Amino acid sequence: MSRRVCVVGVGLADGPLTPGMNANMLIAQAFRRALDDAGMEQSEIDGLASAGYGGMHEVAVAEYLGIRPRWLDSTAVGGSSFEFHLQHAYRAVEAGDVDTVAIVYGNPQVSERGRSLGTGRQFALVGPMAWEVPTGITLVGCYAIAAQRHMYQYGTTPEQLASIAVQIREHAAHNPNAMHRDPITVDDVLSSKLVADPLHKLDCCVISDGGCAVIVTTEERAKHLRKKPVYVRGAASGMTHHSIQAMPDLTETVAKHTGAKAFADAGIAPADVDTFQMYDSFTYTVLVCLEDLGFCKKGEGGPFAASGALRVGGALPTNTDGGGLSATHPGMRGLFLICEAARQLRGEAGAAQVSGAEIAVAHGSGGWLSTMGTVVLGSEPVR
Amino acid sequence: MSDPMPGRGFPSGEEWPRQLIPAITVEAAEYFAGAMRGELRIQRCTECGKHQHYPRVLCSHCGADAIEWITASGRGTLYSFTVIRQNGVPVFKERQPFVVALVDLDEPGARMIASMPTVEPAEARIGMAVRAVFRPVSDDVALVDFEPAD
Numbered sequence: 001m002s003r004r005v006c007v008v009g010v011g012l013a014d015g016p017l018t019p020g021m022n023a024n025m026l027i028a029q030a031f032r033r034a035l036d037d038a039g040m041e042q043s044e045i046d047g048l049a050s051a052g053y054g055g056m057h058e059v060a061v062a063e064y065l066g067i068r069p070r071w072l073d074s075t076a077v078g079g080s081s082f083e084f085h086l087q088h089a090y091r092a093v094e095a096g097d098v099d100t101v102a103i104v105y106g107n108p109q110v111s112e113r114g115r116s117l118g119t120g121r122q123f124a125l126v127g128p129m130a131w132e133v134p135t136g137i138t139l140v141g142c143y144a145i146a147a148q149r150h151m152y153q154y155g156t157t158p159e160q161l162a163s164i165a166v167q168i169r170e171h172a173a174h175n176p177n178a179m180h181r182d183p184i185t186v187d188d189v190l191s192s193k194l195v196a197d198p199l200h201k202l203d204c205c206v207i208s209d210g211g212c213a214v215i216v217t218t219e220e221r222a223k224h225l226r227k228k229p230v231y232v233r234g235a236a237s238g239m240t241h242h243s244i245q246a247m248p249d250l251t252e253t254v255a256k257h258t259g260a261k262a263f264a265d266a267g268i269a270p271a272d273v274d275t276f277q278m279y280d281s282f283t284y285t286v287l288v289c290l291e292d293l294g295f296c297k298k299g300e301g302g303p304f305a306a307s308g309a310l311r312v313g314g315a316l317p318t319n320t321d322g323g324g325l326s327a328t329h330p331g332m333r334g335l336f337l338i339c340e341a342a343r344q345l346r347g348e349a350g351a352a353q354v355s356g357a358e359i360a361v362a363h364g365s366g367g368w369l370s371t372m373g374t375v376v377l378g379s380e381p382v383r
Numbered sequence: 384m385s386d387p388m389p390g391r392g393f394p395s396g397e398e399w400p401r402q403l404i405p406a407i408t409v410e411a412a413e414y415f416a417g418a419m420r421g422e423l424r425i426q427r428c429t430e431c432g433k434h435q436h437y438p439r440v441l442c443s444h445c446g447a448d449a450i451e452w453i454t455a456s457g458r459g460t461l462y463s464f465t466v467i468r469q470n471g472v473p474v475f476k477e478r479q480p481f482v483v484a485l486v487d488l489d490e491p492g493a494r495m496i497a498s499m500p501t502v503e504p505a506e507a508r509i510g511m512a513v514r515a516v517f518r519p520v521s522d523d524v525a526l527v528d529f530e531p532a533d
Contacts, residue, residue, distance in 0.1 A: 120471035122402065130405040131437050134526055135498040136393075136475040137483045141465045145485060149463035152509045197466040197504070245436075245485055245496040246443075250463055 004219035004381050005093045006229035009038025010339040013211030015177040016328055019111045023052065024064045026106030026211030026330075031065055034102065034213035039226030045215070047071035047101030049089055051081035051332060061104060071098035077239065078366025079279055082214075082334035083373025086362075087235035089216050099217060103338075106211030109331040115207045117331065119195060128243035137244070140204055140282070142368035144196035146250040147284035151198060153251055153299070158198050160302030161283040162189035165202050165325050167310040168280060172322025174351040179206040180326045203283040205324035205333070212335040214342070219381070230342045231381040233359075234266030237373035244368050251299075255292035255363060258374040263294070266359075266376035267383070270294040274357040275344045276316050277337040279365040280323040289363055290316075293374065312352055320344060320352040334364035338375060345379045392481060392500025393474070393528070399520035400474050407523060410438040413452050418525035423455040423515045425493050433492030444492055455493070457515035458532060459486040462494060466504040482507045486529055497529045506531070 011033030013026040021029075027050075035042060048069040050058040058074040071092055075084045082103055089101040109117065118140040123129050137145070150156050166186055172178035184202060192201040222229035238254040241247040263269065270293060280286045287301040295316055296304035310318035319325070321340045324333045341360035343349050362375045393399070407415050414437070417424030427434050428442035429449040441448050464484040470476055482499040484507070497515075499507065512532040519525040 116471060119469040122472045125403070125405050128437070130408075132496055134403045134405060135483050135496055136467050136470055136472075136478075136481060137465075137496060138467060138470050140469070141467050141483055144465035145463045145483065148465055149509065152463070193468070194466070195469045197468070243496070245494055250485075 003094050003096065005090045005216055005232045006219050006222035007214060007216050007232065007338070007342045007377060008222045008225045008227065008229060009034040009040060009215035010342050011037055011213045012177070012339060013106055015210045016179045016208035017110060018108055018209040021108055021209070023106045023108060024061065026108060026209065027061055027104045027213070028065060030106060030211040030213040031102060031104055034215050037227060038215050040100070040215065042067060044100050045069065045102045047089060047092065047098035049073035049075070049085035049101060049103045050105060051076040051085070071101065077371040079281065079332040080237070080334050080364030080366035080371045080373045081332065082338060083235070083362060083364035083375050084237045086214070086216070086232065086338055086375050087237050087373060090232045090235050093216060093218060099221065100215065102213055102215050103335060104213045105332060105335045107330040107332065108209040110207045111209050117207055118204060128246065131245065132243050138196060139368065140199060141196040142244040143282040143284050144199045145244060146247070146288070146369060147198055149250040150284065150288060154302070156287065156302035158190055159186050160306045161198070161203055161287060162186040163306040164280070164283040164286045164310060165189050167308065168319045168323040168325045170311060171320050171352050172326035175322045175327050178322040178327035179208050199282055199284065205281050205329040206326065208328050208330050210328045210330035210336070212339050214335060214338050228346050230345045231378045232375070233268070233378045233382050234262040234264070234376040235374065236261035236265070237371070239371040241370055242367065247369060251288065253288055253292050253365070253369050254372045255289045255374065258372050259293035259363070262374040262376050266378065268359055268376060272359050273316065273361050275320060275341065275354045275360045276318045277320070277341045277360065277362045278318055279333055279337060279363060280319055280325045281365060283325070285365050285369065286318070288369070289365065293361070293363060312354055317354045320349055320354065334366070334373070337362035337364060341375070341377050345377055392478060393498060393518065395518045395520055403474065404521050404524050410440060414438050415524050417454065418517050418527055419519060419523060421517050423457045423527060424452055425455045425488065425490060426450045427453045427490070434488065434490040436488070436493045436495045453490070456489050459488040459513055459529070461507065461509055461511045461513055462487045463509055464499070464507045466507070480504050484513070484529060486513055497527055499529050501530050
């Protein structure tokens with residue numbers, strides 16, 4: 001049995017700051033909105049995927065939501081976990097192991113833990129981290145050390161990196177739930193505080209609260225639901241390293257492989273992509289993945305981004321909701337990428353709508369360029 | 384190999400926070416024993432000839448269980464670096480900005496992350512020659528920093 005698989009419901013919790021709401025409340029709010037968006041009942045959900053921060057997390061979430069899934073996925077590989085979940089759910093629904101899967105996430109990151117994620121806390125000296133933490137490296141520093149090598153090797157400039165933050169900020173202006181909506185310039189980015197050379201404060205994503213839910217099911221079921229189905233056309237995932245010292249090449253990520261596989265399965269080339277929802281933890285994350293996914297040649301991510309390609313109206317409208325750089329980053333952002341990709345393909349993106357969008361790519365990155373997943377969605381199935 | 388010498392930029396001994404002292408795992412005992420003597424001990428695979436850091440029981444390059452320990456030259460080349468200007472952990476916050484580097488050791492296959500607490504941030508350059516220095520932080524753990532070799 002092989003069945004086509006569709007995204008049929010998406011929901012966002014309130015944001016960007018929700019003091020007084022805990023993780024389960026954010027998840028439940030987003031889940032309820034995704035059900036309403038799809039026109040489905042809670043009882044129809046027979047699969048659940050989630051990534052959280054503790055043992056049996058997704059089991060506790062299922063109990064809280066009052067569902068008893070017969071298919072569970074608790075893959076937890078950092079911010080890209082949700083692209084892995086979508087890949088797994090896609091294949092499981094396709095194969096008939098499960099009919100309808102909800103992928104959920106919620107985290108009051110800033111309200112409960114402040115803005116310490118990137119530089120403010122000491123990671124435990126466990127596993128490979130025992131070799132890294134005593135050096136004084138930070139999470140931001142791991143991305144910075146990679147960006148520095150790219151600059152050395154390819155002549156990438158801080159201005160080119162900054163242009164990514166500037167363009168994504170333009171999109172945030174249209175998102176009422178964005179942390180920051182006022183326009184910024186390249187000079188604003190370069191004159192913001194250096195956190196870890198070459199990354200400035202405005203090269204780094206925001207820390208927010210947030211929650212999101214995405215529901216996938218069969219094409220057969222999707223035809224009878226409220227919204228236009230969005231087809232899953234391809235998905236692939238992989239990893240290269242845990243510690244940054246074990247990353248084989250700081251200028252090339254596993255996106256080279258996940259993109260090639262997902263695009264081949266989807267029957268598309270990079271030039272066919274109408275909108276790109278990219279995990280913009282840092283400006284460099286976007287730049288290196290533009291290259292690795294084939295939107296430009298290796299080493300040309302800087303000039304490509306600085307050309308204005310990422311704007312709505314540009315060659316590759318990217319992070320049309322304002323991304324993590326300006327809108328929403330509640331600890332992990334991967335699920336929000338899929339949500340925005342689906343909204344674009346339904347024509348629901350408002351002022352940030354890419355006209356006639358038929359192919360959208362969501363690409364998640366977790367850890368420090370460690371784990372990545374590429375998802376290709378389309379308004380039509382693979383022929 | 385240089386004599387053991389304390390890092391000049393980061394504290395050694397009792398002044399180094401206990402929670403930043405790594406546990407000596409079974410695989411890493413040889414590494415830390417060497418570091419206390421001022422030797423950089425790394426692993427070499429007798430099957431493929433490549434080196435690795437950190438210590439493991441298999442070769443991370445070819446998967447062979449043919450690991451031997453060698454004393455590395457302690458010399459390497461700076462593959463990349465960053466200047467940490469914001470770290471909330473007090474011992475680092477009090478000393479920022481400082482350089483953290485990825486060093487390709489002269490022994491092929493081994494790359495290690497290390498702080499360069501004595502180098503001026505403006506002097507760090509990708510490709511520069513560097514050498515290991517050893518900073519004891521307890522009776523049985525010395526951390527390995529790097530400094531310019533010239």
